[in-house]
Amino acid sequence: MSGRVTAIYYQVAEDLKEKIMTGQLLPGEMAPSESQMAEAYGISRMTARQGISLLVDGGYLYSVPGKGYYVAAPNLDKIIIDASRDHFFGQKMKVTLKKVDVITADDTLAAKMETQAGEVILRMQLTLDSREGPVALDSRYLPYRKGEPLLENELQYADFPHIAARHSKVVLAKSKFNIGAILLTAKEAQALETEQGMAALCIEQLLFDREGKPLGWSRMVCRSDRYVMTGVAYPYAERV
Amino acid sequence: MSGRVTAIYYQVAEDLKEKIMTGQLLPGEMAPSESQMAEAYGISRMTARQGISLLVDGGYLYSVPGKGYYVAAPNLDKIIIDASRDHFFGQKMKVTLKKVDVITADDTLAAKMETQAGEVILRMQLTLDSREGPVALDSRYLPYRKGEPLLENELQYADFPHIAARHSKVVLAKSKFNIGAILLTAKEAQALETEQGMAALCIEQLLFDREGKPLGWSRMVCRSDRYVMTGVAYPYAERV
DNA sequence: TAGTGGTCTAGACCACGGA
DNA sequence: CCGTGGTCTAGACCACTAA
Numbered sequence: 001m002s003g004r005v006t007a008i009y010y011q012v013a014e015d016l017k018e019k020i021m022t023g024q025l026l027p028g029e030m031a032p033s034e035s036q037m038a039e040a041y042g043i044s045r046m047t048a049r050q051g052i053s054l055l056v057d058g059g060y061l062y063s064v065p066g067k068g069y070y071v072a073a074p075n076l077d078k079i080i081i082d083a084s085r086d087h088f089f090g091q092k093m094k095v096t097l098k099k100v101d102v103i104t105a106d107d108t109l110a111a112k113m114e115t116q117a118g119e120v121i122l123r124m125q126l127t128l129d130s131r132e133g134p135v136a137l138d139s140r141y142l143p144y145r146k147g148e149p150l151l152e153n154e155l156q157y158a159d160f161p162h163i164a165a166r167h168s169k170v171v172l173a174k175s176k177f178n179i180g181a182i183l184l185t186a187k188e189a190q191a192l193e194t195e196q197g198m199a200a201l202c203i204e205q206l207l208f209d210r211e212g213k214p215l216g217w218s219r220m221v222c223r224s225d226r227y228v229m230t231g232v233a234y235p236y237a238e239r240v
Numbered sequence: 241m242s243g244r245v246t247a248i249y250y251q252v253a254e255d256l257k258e259k260i261m262t263g264q265l266l267p268g269e270m271a272p273s274e275s276q277m278a279e280a281y282g283i284s285r286m287t288a289r290q291g292i293s294l295l296v297d298g299g300y301l302y303s304v305p306g307k308g309y310y311v312a313a314p315n316l317d318k319i320i321i322d323a324s325r326d327h328f329f330g331q332k333m334k335v336t337l338k339k340v341d342v343i344t345a346d347d348t349l350a351a352k353m354e355t356q357a358g359e360v361i362l363r364m365q366l367t368l369d370s371r372e373g374p375v376a377l378d379s380r381y382l383p384y385r386k387g388e389p390l391l392e393n394e395l396q397y398a399d400f401p402h403i404a405a406r407h408s409k410v411v412l413a414k415s416k417f418n419i420g421a422i423l424l425t426a427k428e429a430q431a432l433e434t435e436q437g438m439a440a441l442c443i444e445q446l447l448f449d450r451e452g453k454p455l456g457w458s459r460m461v462c463r464s465d466r467y468v469m470t471g472v473a474y475p476y477a478e479r480v
Numbered sequence: 481t482a483g484t485g486g487t488c489t490a491g492a493c494c495a496c497g498g499a
Numbered sequence: 500c501c502g503t504g505g506t507c508t509a510g511a512c513c514a515c516t517a518a
Contacts, residue, residue: 008506034484044510049486057297063485064484065514065515065516066516066517079320081319083317083473084317161316171263173475174472176470178469178470179468181439181441182421182464201419207316210261228419229418232415233417235413248488273503283489284488284491285491303505305503306497306498485515487512489509495505497501499502
């Protein structure tokens with residue numbers, strides 16, 4: 001792809017990043033200008049700019065038009081949780097579909113789904129098991145559509161957002177999560193093969209299409225002794 | 241800044257993004273080539289490329305050198321939790337420093353902090369109150385350093401990562417989170433003005449410097465009736 | 481007025497992919 | 500072989516900032 005082993009603009013970015021990471025350039029200080037970098041490396045301004053842009057995109061620098069580039073202050077404010085199928089639980093989980101039925105939304109469910117009470121809702125309940133046994137009880141709710149059978153096969157292997165998107169034939173645009181702690185009810189405890197009153201993580205997910213219309217809701221209850229959610233935070237978006 | 245109201249490359253990106261979002265271009269399909277876009281808009285290839293790059297950075301497209309650009313499949317796999325001081329709890333919290341002491345790490349704490357048992361540790365305990373009353377009990381642990389007094393003032397107003405970074409005089413490079421559910425102990429319940437056995441969210445944070453050395457650990461216990469953690473997931477990084 | 485970043489051009493050469 | 504994206508150049512004009 002590149003005409004060299006490593007592109008010049010990439011080296012520019014690396015060098016400047018190193019200056020920032022080692023404290024030679026401190027947050028708030030001005031970074032070298034595009035022209036200065038171009039001259040220093042004997043390259044064109046556009047190439048220098050390309051390298052600097054990497055650092056801007058990565059959050060290391062920000063630009064002030066008419067003035068220059070400044071070193072950004074690092075922060076760890078964004079916790080990122082990998083909710084992809086293979087990583088959410090840290091291992092492959094056995095998925096068992098326990099029940100599928102059609103219900104009418106009461107006020108509580110309607111509020112959760114941001115829809116009207118009385119709506120006809122398709123409900124699926126499944127359990128997720130690790131080798132140790134049951135870990136989570138997942139209840140998923142979708143607007144009921146006549147003549148749209150859900151493939152059980154798909155339920156086992158696709159995650160909820162994909163199922164919801166296919167069910168509603170739209171593109172997912174957003175998802176909101178609520179993560180809380182609860183005490184297991186008798187029913188939940190039974191399904192999870194443990195005792196009522198045990199602490200559990202409750203992860204609710206509400207899906208939206210691009211018009212902001214809610215598409216589906218799920219509530220996953222996880223045994224706290226078998227699952228701890230993990231996340232990471234980095235000060236910069238790693239691009240260099 | 242720009243010579244126009246909106247830059248051409250930006251319009252290129254907007255138009256192409258619209259084609260993707262409305263389903264005129266489906267995931268897996270090939271997007272127009274740089275040359276085609278340049279010709280279609282009557283602009284130079286580099287300008288077309290700049291627009292397309294926005295979509296690549298945003299995750300809408302990916303490139304296959306020698307072949308072209310392809311439309312990426314959306315996913316909601318990354319949950320993002322805003323942990324900035326004002327937003328972690330959704331409102332300003334009253335911070336009260338309850339206790340500061342120096343302890344010796346036992347095996348449990350040493351494991352959590354990824355250090356050696358016997359290490360001398362500075363421990364701070366604080367409560368976070370909303371208008372309703374106590375919400376969270378936060379215990380923070382830092383390696384003890386002689387002659388490094390912590391300013392109580394700072395404890396109230398700075399978040400833990402900043403305090404840890406200043407304390408150790410290094411740049412933070414990473415933070416790991418564990419989020420679980422627990423039952424409140426008698427002590428915790430008393431501090432949070434509630435009853436033992438209540439469900440609570442337990443948020444542990446482990447900080448690292450850029451060499452991967454652990455810098456500090458905190459454990460925050462939150463009353464589940466007063467706090468639910470919220471997060472969002474978007475299929476694309478919003479750049480256009 | 482001089483310097484900065486933001487945008488844009490019209491070329492160029494390269495490595496790679498597929499026909 | 501041609502088309503693709505990846506890199507790079509040597510200019511240009513603009514709006515903005517600060518002296």
